[in-house]
Ligand SMILES: [Fe+2]
């Protein structure tokens with residue numbers, strides 16, 4: 513199965529016309545597509561199924577708990593499927609069943625270990641200042657981001673170690689999926705850290721240490737970092753997991769240089 517992957521288009525400020533990639537069987541949108549949500553309409557009538565994992569910026573200036581169901585409804589209007597702590601089963605053209613596990617997977621700020629967690633949270637004023645979101649009548653600050661992140665992590669860990677859930681199966685009697693693709697907005701490893709910024713405390717606002725989970729997926733797609741890491745991680749059972757990001761980023765910072773929106777990823 514071949515996937516087209518796009519993230520961090522930031523269409524709230526950037527000009528870019530997404531077009532279907534020839535040969536793609538499915539489109540994955542890995543977040544930060546449009547803070548205003550308006551651009552999601554552009555994917556209406558897309559020739560292949562579209563799966564959406566929201567980015568942090570899809571929650572900008574919104575109430576987190578209310579925004580998620582509203583975002584699901586908004587995307588459903590255009591035939592797009594939102595995955596936030598959701599499992600989705602897709603049958604590939606060759607009949608293989610591909611399991612998608614999608615979650616924003618916010619930062620837990622533990623990427624540099626527990627000792628440096630406080631420093632990483634302190635450096636994460638970004639979420640509060642830029643996003644200006646709220647959660648249950650409180651400011652959605654770094655501590656709240658961490659709480660959300662831990663929930664996402666627990667969900668993902670449990671789903672990866674379990675088989676396909678009954679609710680995701682069209683036929684409950686069927687066994688496990690043939691392949692698992694994880695889609696997160698935040699990055700699962702320091703290996704995805706933007707080389708422009710290295711490993712400073714703010715890097716914990718972009719990358720988690722989910723390295724121990726990566727090998728349980730066949731492919732891990734993420735966004736959030738405005739560059740395009742593409743690397744492999746060895747799996748315990750042999751073979752490798754590929755980790756990719758297809759962020760377009762901001763042209764004014766040179767981030768979209770070399771970006772190929774038509775690129776396909778095979779599973
Ligand atoms: Fe972004």
Ligand SMILES: [Fe+2]
Nearest residue numbers: 544567568736
């Ligand atoms: Fe982001």
